Amino acid sequence: MDVDQVLRLIGVSAGIVVVIVIVFELFLRLICRVVRRSGGTESSIRTITEVIRIVYVLIAAIAVASYTGIANSLTVLTLSGVAGLLVSLALQPTLSNMISGYYLMREGLIRVGDVVVYNAMKGRVIRVALRNTWILTEMGEVVVVGNTSLFNGPLINVTRSPSFVQQYQR
Numbered sequence: 828m829d830v831d832q833v834l835r836l837i838g839v840s841a842g843i844v845v846v847i848v849i850v851f852e853l854f855l856r857l858i859c860r861v862v863r864r865s866g867g868t869e870s871s872i873r874t875i876t877e878v879i880r881i882v883y884v885l886i887a888a889i890a891v892a893s894y895t896g897i898a899n900s901l902t903v904l905t906l907s908g909v910a911g912l913l914v915s916l917a918l919q920p921t922l923s924n925m926i927s928g929y930y931l932m933r934e935g936l937i938r939v940g941d942v943v944v945y946n947a948m949k950g951r952v953i954r955v956a957l958r959n960t961w962i963l964t965e966m967g968e969v970v971v972v973g974n975t976s977l978f979n980g981p982l983i984n985v986t987r988s989p990s991f992v993q994q995y996q997r
Contacts, residue, residue, distance in 0.1 A: 928960075931960070
């Protein structure tokens, strides 16, 4: 391989990386904007940012390795599958909580100020974020509950129950 071919490989590889970075950064800004609008916290935005950046570094490395011939297509596909599996397994609980939190907020199942009963614990919702919900119990304790647990568990929103509404409308 002569110098011209090496320089061409380096140039094209750099171009691939630049395009991938630009596309993923635009995607990241869009995702962060959506998360902020839906009430996401800065910690959830940091988590999403880290995950997306790890994914695009992996994709850029795989694309460059495939283009330069360092790895053949079968190796690249195998590594992509393994990397995807590892990332999905590592992020499954976090993503599950975030998706559940999105639905809790989007559907209006609970809101700040609602009185809820969850697993025999009664309290007032003081914060709803993408990953967790904070509940101030009758005993004055703040309990942080993962949104997946609230979404799947026995959750009673006392504030929204007809008897509660009738009692306070009189």
